[in-house]
Amino acid sequence: MIMIMTTTMNMTMTMTMTMITITTTTVTTTMRTYGAPGDDVPIPLDAAGAAIAQFMLGAWLWVAGQQVGSLACTGLGYWIVFDAFGVAVGKVLPVYLASGKMRDGLRRSYGNGRLETVVLFAQAVYLMFSAVYVFKETVEHLLLSAGEGHHHHPGDETVVIFGIDFPVILLFTTFLSLVGTALVFENNTKLVTVTGNQLPSLSSILNPSRYRYSAHATPVTPFARIWANPYSLAPVALALAILVISFIIPASQHRGLDLVLAAAEAIAMFQLAYPACVTIGTVLLQTSPPRGHASGRMEAFLRAMREIERHPQVLHLPPPHIWQLTPSTTDPAKALVVTLELRVAPELADEDVLRLTRWAWERCTYALGQGPKEEGGGGGGGVTVGIVRG
Secondary structure (H helix, E strand, O other), X not given: OHHHHHHXXXXXXXXXXXXXXXXXXXXXXXXXXXXXXXXXXXXXXXXXXXXXXXXXXXXXXXXXXXXXXXXXXXXXXXXXXXXXXXXXXXXXXXHHXXXXXXXXXXXXXXXXXXXXXXXXXXXXXXXXXXXXXXXXXXXXXXXXXXXXXXXXXXXXXXXXXXXXXXXXXXHHHHHHHHHHHHHHOOOXXXXXHHHOOOOOOHHHHHOOOOOOOOOOOOOOOHHHHXXXXXXXXXXXXXXXXXXXXXXXXXXXXXXXXXXXHHHHHHHHHHHHHHHHHHHHHHHHOOOOOOOOOHHHHHHHHHHHHHHHHOOOOOOEOOOOEEEEOXXXXXOHHHHEEEEEEEEEOOOOOHHHHHHHHHHHHHHHHHHOOOOOOOOOOOOOOEEEEEEEEO
């Protein structure tokens, strides 16, 4: 009796050690994706300073637009604050999340990519609410202007007579800052990649037959990158349009053109914010990606699932739960999180259960390109295999 209990305890300890080894291997693969231990990279002071300066500039322009009665300047102030968030999210936040105090494998087994996704979603939601506010104010100004002469803001009578006193120096500074953040920091490129909102090149627009297959090619020159990025091009074009109106348009037409620019600004905000909110919100809701998603690796994963289902020890394989950890900008399959549940016979030996679990895990991870031995394996995602007896 004592020998049987000792043998059972030894088998249990061996199985426990094997399970710990499998778990440790999985966690190590996930952690390697987010940086190995070592000296932390300091936060880039130029990016942090640019984000703070851009935020203050946007707030200043918003106040100036309210004072002079320019709704277009007010909306441009929201754009500048959005641009400041873009610098912080793109250049400052990833360095901070990669620091030693933010790498916690126990609390965040999938890394900090989820936090970055939440912040990116908040940035898109901010632009959406800015579009709603600017559009509401534009409609309100139009209705009040067509009414009995009652004006919403004090001083609107002066605007109608003498035109809008646009803050030219502040607008020119804003124009330079927007171009600078787009050139130096390649601002909001992650939003462009995630949403697929890249604009076609100017050459493909002028000659579509010649550049039919390179319309969305990666831009090479700095100004080509600004042109292809609507999140940077829209505020730059708006600032330039307001400057042109202030210099060459008669003062009597300032009010009407300002409302036209504000309406166009609200439409551009909505057109850019809505697909970003939908794409990132879908990721945060843990919905399953489309079948043709993830660089074609979903087909390989489905083949692996059919192979697992045909295994003689698997009685039933329910549909797996698949969701995307982050809106990946490189290989979406490496950011997928998969949960499997294998139904096996109650009398299946524990050694066979462990062997089947490891085999199913390896088949799924290698099908999704998350194998630890592959070049660039990992990516923040992971595969979890559960066993249910009976």
